[in-house]
Amino acid sequence: MMLNIQEQKSLFSRIGYLYLPANNIDETIEWYQNKLGFKLRSPKFKNDIGYVAVLTPPVGNVVLLLVETMDYTTADFLRNGRLYQTFTLNGPDLDYTHKSLKNNGVEVTENLYAWRKRKILCL
Numbered sequence: 240m241m242l243n244i245q246e247q248k249s250l251f252s253r254i255g256y257l258y259l260p261a262n263n264i265d266e267t268i269e270w271y272q273n274k275l276g277f278k279l280r281s282p283k284f285k286n287d288i289g290y291v292a293v294l295t296p297p298v299g300n301v302v303l304l305l306v307e308t309m310d311y312t313t314a315d316f317l318r319n320g321r322l323y324q325t326f327t328l329n330g331p332d333l334d335y336t337h338k339s340l341k342n343n344g345v346e347v348t349e350n351l352y353a354w355r356k357r358k359i360l361c362l
Contacts, residue, residue: 260310260312260314261306267305272294275328275345277296278297280294280302314326
């Protein structure tokens with residue numbers, strides 16, 4: 240049965256959570272807090288397979304869940320043989336963001352890319 244979206248109420252209001260792997264959850268929490276300004280919403284907690292931490296950016300509705308894993312993994316995927324990012328972060332002034340991140344020791348690209356009249360910064 241095919242849903243006619245125009246006649247239906249919205250099925251979803253937003254993306255609920257973004258899960259990211261963390262080999263050392265304490266170091267990863269510290270990095271997101273100190274380098275990107277994310278806020279830890281509650282102390283990390285242990286579920287049935289390991290620790291989880293809930294973080295949010297200073298502004299916005301994204302909820303980032305860091306999930307501790309002992310397995311080697313990244314949040315990237317291959318797209319036609321090249322690594323591709325899983326998510327992006329937006330900001331009102333990417334020139335300022337680029338300079339601030341670089342001054343804070345975050346590895347960023349030297350180029351800000353123009354796309355649809357927006358600047359894109361790659362970490």
